[in-house]
Amino acid sequence: MSKGLETRAYTDNQQAFFFGQIKKMAAWATQTGKAFAFWREPKSDNIQAVADFSDKKDRLTDQVRNREKGFAISPFSQNSDGFFIKADLYLSQNGDGSHSEDLLDQIFEEHTKAPEEALHYHLSEGQETSTPTQESDYKKMVTDAVMAIESGKFEKVVPSKMKHETLPDNFDLFHTFLKACEKYPSAFVCVCSLPEVGTWFCATPEILVRQDEEGIFRTMALAGTQVADPEVPLAEIAWRQKEIEEQALVSRYIINCFKKIRLREFEEHGPKTVRAGGLTHLRTEFRVDTHAVGQPEVAHQMLELLHPTSAVCGMPKKPATEFIELHEKHDREFFSGYLGPSNISGVTAAYVNLRCMKVLADKAMLFAGAGVTQDSDPEKEWKETEAKCMTLLNTLR
Numbered sequence: 547m548s549k550g551l552e553t554r555a556y557t558d559n560q561q562a563f564f565f566g567q568i569k570k571m572a573a574w575a576t577q578t579g580k581a582f583a584f585w586r587e588p589k590s591d592n593i594q595a596v597a598d599f600s601d602k603k604d605r606l607t608d609q610v611r612n613r614e615k616g617f618a619i620s621p622f623s624q625n626s627d628g629f630f631i632k633a634d635l636y637l638s639q640n641g642d643g644s645h646s647e648d649l650l651d652q653i654f655e656e657h658t659k660a661p662e663e664a665l666h667y668h669l670s671e672g673q674e675t676s677t678p679t680q681e682s683d684y685k686k687m688v689t690d691a692v693m694a695i696e697s698g699k700f701e702k703v704v705p706s707k708m709k710h711e712t713l714p715d716n717f718d719l720f721h722t723f724l725k726a727c728e729k730y731p732s733a734f735v736c737v738c739s740l741p742e743v744g745t746w747f748c749a750t751p752e753i754l755v756r757q758d759e760e761g762i763f764r765t766m767a768l769a770g771t772q773v774a775d776p777e778v779p780l781a782e783i784a785w786r787q788k789e790i791e792e793q794a795l796v797s798r799y800i801i802n803c804f805k806k807i808r809l810r811e812f813e814e815h816g817p818k819t820v821r822a823g824g825l826t827h828l829r830t831e832f833r834v835d836t837h838a839v840g841q842p843e844v845a846h847q848m849l850e851l852l853h854p855t856s857a858v859c860g861m862p863k864k865p866a867t868e869f870i871e872l873h874e875k876h877d878r879e880f881f882s883g884y885l886g887p888s889n890i891s892g893v894t895a896a897y898v899n900l901r902c903m904k905v906l907a908d909k910a911m912l913f914a915g916a917g918v919t920q921d922s923d924p925e926k927e928w929k930e931t932e933a934k935c936m937t938l939l940n941t942l943r
C-alpha cells in the first residue's frame with residue numbers, strides 16, 4: 547500500500563490539535579488573502595492541507611509537470627487556466643508535515659486564539675445572481691441532446707445543472723468536510739479556497755489521474771448511474787444496454803489516450819459495479835507501472851489528454867463541448883474540472899470535481915450532470931442529477 551493510503555489511529559488530543567491547526571490556517575489565509583486547500587484521499591484517514599504564502603496566485607501552467615509541491619485546481623473549460631496553490635505550508639495529520647507548533651503559531655499570529663469558530667473561507671463575487679436550472683429547461687436540454695445524437699452530431703453529451711441550497715444557520719465548512727469524510731470513505735473529499743475563485747467543496751468518486759511514489763499510475767472510466775438500493779448486493783445489480791454503452795465509450799476514450807502516448811502495457815479491470823454514496827456506477831480501472839514500462843511522465847501526459855473525459859463532457863469532445871456551451875445557462879466554472887495534490891508525499895493526483903458545490907456566504911451552488919445517449923429519457927436524467935446532488939445535500943441537512 548502506498549504512503550498516501552495508510553490508516554492510523556489518532557488520539558482525541560492529536561485530532562483536536564490537528565483540526566485546530568486547520569481552522570487557524572483557514573482563518574489566517576482567509577483574512578490575509580491567501581489560498582489554501584485541505585483534503586482526504588479515498589480509503590485514507592490522513593487529512594492533508596496546504597497554504598500558499600504569496601498574495602497573487604499562480605495560474606496553473608507547468609507546475610505539475612515541473613514537480614512543484616502544491617495543489618492544482620482547473621476549470622471545466624479548456625479556454626481558461628486553473629490555479630496552483632504552492633505548498634509553502636503543508637500540514638498532514640499523520641505527521642509528515644514538517645512545521646513545528648511554534649512556527650505555525652508565529653505564522654498564524656493573532657489567529658491562533660480563535661480555533662473554536664466555524665471555519666473561515668474565501669467568497670467570490672459575481673456568481674450570486676446566476677439562476678438555478680429549472681426542471682423543464684433541463685429536460686428540454688436532454689431532448690435536444692437526443693435529437694442532436696440522432697442527427698449524428700455526436701455520440702454522447704453530459705448536460706449539467708446548477709441548484710441552490712440555503713446553508714444552515716450554524717453552518718461550519720470544516721464540520722461538513724468531516725461529515726463527508728465519514729459518510730464517504732471511498733471518495734476524495736476536499737475543500738479548496740482561493741480569493742480569486744471562492745470556495746469549492748467536493749466528495750468525488752472519480753480519479754482522473756493518480757501516480758504514487760512507486761510510480762503506479764491509475765485512472766478510471768466511471769459512468770452509468772443508478773440509485774443504490776442498500777438491500778441489493780452489488781453483484782446483483784443489473785445494467786441496461788444504455789449504461790453499458792455509455793461507460794464503454796469512456797473506457798474506449800481512455801485507451802485511445804494511451805495509444806496517443808504509445809503506451810501499450812496497461813492493466814484493465816472491469817467494468818465492475820461500485821457504490822458512490824447513495825449511487826452505483828460502472829467502473830473500469832486502469833493501472834500502469836510507469837517504471838516497468840519506462841514512461842515516468844504518464845500522469846502528466848494523460849492529464850493533458852484526458853480532461854475533460856467523455857464522462858463529464860461527451861464524445862467526440864468538440865461537438866459535445868459546443869452543445870454544452872450553447873445550451874447550459876450557468877457557467878460550470880470548476881465543476882467537472884479537476885483538483886488534487888501535486889507532488890505531495892510522492893503523490894500527484896487529479897480528481898474530477900464532481901458531487902461538488904461552490905460555497906457562498908449563506909448558500910451553496912450545487913452542480914450535477916448526467917450522460918445522455920440516444921436512449922436517454924429526460925425524466926430519468928433529471929432524477930439522476932437530483933440524486934447526485936444528494937451526495938453533498940446529505941452532509942448539509
Ligand SMILES: C=C(O[C@@H]1C=C(C(=O)O)C=C[C@H]1O)C(=O)O
Pocket residue numbers: 704752768769770771827857858900901913914915916917918934
Ligand atoms: C457528471 C457527473 O458524473 C459523471 C457522470 C456519470 C453518468 O452520467 O452516469 C457517472 C459518473 C460521473 O462520471 C456528476 O456527478 O455530476
